[in-house]
Amino acid sequence: MRGIEAVIGLEVHAQLKTKTKMFCGCPNSFGQELNTFTCPVCLGLPGALPVLNAKAVELAVRLGLALNCRVHERSLFARKNYFYPDLPKGYQITQYDSPLCTGGYLDVEAGGETRRIGIRRIHLEEDAGRSLHDEACKRTRIDFNRSGVPLVEIVTEPDISSPEEASAFLKELRSILLHLRVSEGTMEEGTFRCDANVSVRMPGDSTLGVRTELKNMNSFKNVRRALAYEISRQASLLASSRPVVQETLLWSASARRTVPMRSKEESHDYRYFPEPDLPPLLVDRMLIDRVRASMPELPSERRRRFMRQYGLSDYDASQVIATPELADYFEECCSLVDAPTDIAHWITTELVRVMGESGDTPLTTRVRPSMLTALVSLVKAGRLSGLMAKEVLGRMSKTGEDPAAAMEDLGVEQMGDEDEIRAAVRGVIDAHPDEARRYREGKTQLAGFFVGEVMKVTSGRADPKLAIRIVREILDS
Amino acid sequence: MLDKARRFRTEDLSPVDELERLLERCRASDLNAYITLNGDEALDAAEQALQRLDEGDDDPLVGLAIAVKDNICTKGLRTTCASRMLADYVPPYDAHVIRLLRRKNAVIIGKTNMDEFAMGSTTVTSAFGPARNPWDPMRTPGGSSGGSAAAVAAGLCDAALGSDTGGSIRQPASFCGITGLKPTYGSVSRYGLVAFASSLDQIGPMARSARDVAVLFDAIRGHDPRDSTSAEAGCPPIPLEGMDLRGITIGVCRSFFSEGLDRDVERSVRHGLAVFEDLGAKVVDMDLPHLRYSVAAYYLIAPAEASSNLARYDGVRYGLRLCDERDLMEMYLATRSAGFGDEVKRRIMLGTYALSAGYYEAYYHKASQVRTLIAKDLREAFSRCDLLAGPTVPVTAFGLGEMVDDPLSLYLLDIYTIPANLAGIPALSMPCGFDGRGLPIGLQLMAPGHREDVLLGAAMTFQDHTRYHEVRP
Known part of the structure; x- marks a missing residue:
């Protein structure tokens, strides 16, 4: 299908990180017991009325400004009407023909070039509850804890031309949501969800082809796969002069293909009309200016600053800014010890690993920045080998001890005594006469092999720098 | 009502x-x-309430029996x-409003009959059977707040709350x-x-006299942060002594006295x-050209909103549920078919149609534009008068089986x-006479937004000089 052009537009839903729900005072919180965070408003009881959460508006304004949108001082809420058991009022409060933000863009890097993706609109709406289907006993339970959780919907222009670009856009957008502290942005938990509109056309065509809507792509990987599948499906239809049918398709991750949604489910007429229970949403200039003035650093800016200020590589900088909490952790470490590259390395590999094991975040891990920098300093001073330091870090993460205490508990202390190391080196050389011969014949790279063996027999306690010096000394003499 | 409040304090009435x-x-x-x-x-x-009275609580509502519309x-x-x-x-x-009444130690005596979901003007659509007019039990008390009106008129409460979407209190x-x-x-x-x-929709008071209405209105009005359409500031204090009508101009819409108006009315x-x-008021004729489109606009806007508001009665969380062992669609259909009466279904269908893709512009949107013109007509009228007056209904109470x-x-x-x-302006209906059969006739007054003080003040003065409101069935 070479030469066929794909045209992709994305619709992203992100849950906003507010304390309370969009239209009532219930906690906006995840993973609690079913139907505990509910009230007459989010259960849609007769007579209950919505009251807008001002914090949700502020977060949406922040996102709108970050995505270079025009934030409208007056926008409207509307009702989207449809029946579904987890939609308690029989309509969703959303924004329709008068959204909060319009006309923005986001620059993303994909395939070595920067692409500008247009943002058509960002609007506020409420989430529905969750249906929990129990196939075994053919019953469905409904959890309304999610009902009324604030969402932003971000709609792009059809400016995306490949699955990779779509993925790059989503990652950048997610990173912005995290760094602005607007949303948690976890796709798997559904706090960050994405649908796509896809069509194909011959290069040079100015009109758009018939599009299909893709749903149910619940990870970045699935977005790439689903888009790639759908583009090639449409391309082969085009190649054989068969028409693309405008329809809604569900991505089946297990079958790795798209399947049409039942027509009954998609033939909705949502009967939008202005929400009479809410006055027009007025956002005054002062609020917009205040949000603009207090805007946190965007991830792209922070990455560039980390490269400039700390001399990190593009790769390391990208790793360190994976989440704002990790980036803050990094900066705190750097304020304590001037070794940014080592710190970045320790954070993005070992700290991330131990946090993963204990289920912690940079905010909750027992390894505080001062403790990590102490560890890095010990390694740099040659008092700990890298191998031992990893073990010490594991201990620190479990017990919350500082490196000195953890080392004592583990009985590890770098072997600083030269004679002791010299004895170990001799033992290793004696045990490997072949390698010793080959070294002497010129294969000097084998020095590393001997150091490795020395580390093994000393359980990693030897200072590797000292060990390599002694290995060379003995073999070169 | 106010008389009883006084007797709670001056006599031994409990x-x-x-x-x-x-x-x-x-x-009985x-x-x-x-x-x-x-x-x-x-x-x-x-x-x-008795205890509060003993403690000297001087709020007029303490101990009074208020009937509440069942919505x-x-x-x-x-x-x-x-x-x-x-x-x-x-x-x-x-x-x-109930919270406010309880806080004032008013007594909620019961929940009154009405047209189903307030859709109707007879109470005949009630699933609990029609309420009857105390003046003639074979006739309708009107609706949709018919139960509240009948209870007040028959002395089955001291005052009542109703709700008014298109006239359901008046x-x-x-x-x-x-x-x-x-x-x-x-x-x-x-x-x-x-x-x-x-x-x-708006909740409002119903009572024997404008003075009673004013007292109950004062008790239930005020800003509520839980209603986003609630006004921050209300009307100025309402003068319970009535008002001097000299210098007041009352506009009368010419078209209100046209074809279809009963002669007695x-x-x-x-x-x-x-x-x-x-009493000194100046009465002037007025033309409000767009008012004749009111009924058409209303019967698009109200059903449209109703079709959405009543979507929540789906059998999932509360209320009636039928056929829940079969599939979802069947449960919806069975529940809503059996749960709603004909008039409610008629309006849900009308409203759904008016909001449908392809019809929205011609119906709902057009009706909203007409609404704006009607509001403008009224605003302009109030630049030339303080109140508008006319009949409340073109006829008097008709038989329960009629229409x-x-x-x-x-x-x-x-x-x-x-x-x-x-x-969105305030309006009231008060008795101004009887027809040939002895059935009461109402006069409607309208005022600019948040001028209930003028509206009720004028009504009190009118009632201070007439006896229609004192006649009992």
Whole structure:
């Protein structure tokens, strides 16, 4: 299908990180017991009325400004009407023909070039509850804890031309949501969800082809796969002069293909009309200016600053800014010890690993920045080998001890005594006469092999720098 | 009502005895004015009120028995909206107005009959059978707040709350010979009022006199942060002594006295206007060109909002549920088919149609534009007068069986009351005479937004000089 052009537009839903729900005072919180965070408003009881959460508006304004949108001082809420058991009022409060933000863009890097993706609109709406289907006993339970959780919907222009670009856009957008502290942005938990509109056309065509809507792509990987599948499906239809049918398709991750949604489910007429229970949403200039003035650093800016200020590589900088909490952790470490590259390395590999094991975040891990920098300093001073330091870090993460205490508990202390190391080196050389011969014949790279063996027999306690010096000394003499 | 409040303090009248007497009367009545009587809880409240009186609480509402339309949520007391759908529904919370009344130690005596979900003007659509007019039990008390109006007129309570979306307080007030106020949109919280048409609904007081209405209105009005359409500032203090009508200009819409107006009604209303003139008011004729589109606009906007507001009655979380062992669609269809009566279904269908893709522009959108023009007409009229006056309804109470199968004729009877809802302005109906059969006739007054002080002040003065409101069935 070479030469066929794909045209992709994305619709992203992100849950906003507010304390309370969009239209009532219930906690906006995840993973609690079913139907505990509910009230007459989010259960849609007769007579209950919505009251807008001002914090949700502020977060949406922040996102709108970050995505270079025009934030409208007056926008409207509307009702989207449809029946579904987890939609308690029989309509969703959303924004329709008068959204909060319009006309923005986001620059993303994909395939070595920067692409500008247009943002058509960002609007506020409420989430529905969750249906929990129990196939075994053919019953469905409904959890309304999610009902009324604030969402932003971000709609792009059809400016995306490949699955990779779509993925790059989503990652950048997610990173912005995290760094602005607007949303948690976890796709798997559904706090960050994405649908796509896809069509194909011959290069040079100015009109758009018939599009299909893709749903149910619940990870970045699935977005790439689903888009790639759908583009090639449409391309082969085009190649054989068969028409693309405008329809809604569900991505089946297990079958790795798209399947049409039942027509009954998609033939909705949502009967939008202005929400009479809410006055027009007025956002005054002062609020917009205040949000603009207090805007946190965007991830792209922070990455560039980390490269400039700390001399990190593009790769390391990208790793360190994976989440704002990790980036803050990094900066705190750097304020304590001037070794940014080592710190970045320790954070993005070992700290991330131990946090993963204990289920912690940079905010909750027992390894505080001062403790990590102490560890890095010990390694740099040659008092700990890298191998031992990893073990010490594991201990620190479990017990919350500082490196000195953890080392004592583990009985590890770098072997600083030269004679002791010299004895170990001799033992290793004696045990490997072949390698010793080959070294002497010129294969000097084998020095590393001997150091490795020395580390093994000393359980990693030897200072590797000292060990390599002694290995060379003995073999070169 | 105010007389009783005085006697609670000056004589040995006890709110507990009074409540028992009223409950007795209610049980003996065959007007079907109440759907649910509040027995024990009301007596507890009356006991408490007695204590408050002993402590010297001077709020006029202490111990008075207030009947509440059955679309206003009362915690622990079933709230049915006169529908099979909610026949057993007990709200877990009090509407804002109920909270205010309880705080003042008023007694909620019961929940009154109404048209199903407030859709109708007869109470004939009630799933609990029609309420009857105390002036003639074979006639309708009007609707949709017909139960509240009948209860007030028959002395089955001291005052009542109703709700008015297109005339549902004023029309039954007119048919039952009492005074009823539809306040400015936003002046009384809708929190806990089961929604019919959210942009039009407003809770209001119904009582024997404008003075009683004013006192009850004062008790329930005010800003409520839980209703986003609630106004921050309301009307100025209401003068309970009435007002000097000299220098006041009352506009009369010429088209209100045209074809379809009953002769007796016309005669009584013109007589009422003459009373105002005698009291010093200037009466001037006016033209409000867009008001004749009121009924058409209303019967698109109200059903459209209703179709959405009533979507929540789906059998999933509360209320009626049928056929839940089969599939979801079947459960929806069975529940909603059995739960709603014909008039409610008719309006849901009308509203769904008016909002449908391809029809929205021609119907809902156009109706909203007409609404804006009507509001503008009224605003301009009020630049030339202080109040507008006319009949409340073109006719007097008709037989219970009449017009049941003629929705269009019924809708057309709302012609005088609907403009106030579309424009969000306050309006009241008060008795101004009787027809040849001795049935009461109502006169409607409208005022600019948040000028209930003028509206009620003028009505009080009118009643200080007439006796119509004192005649009992």
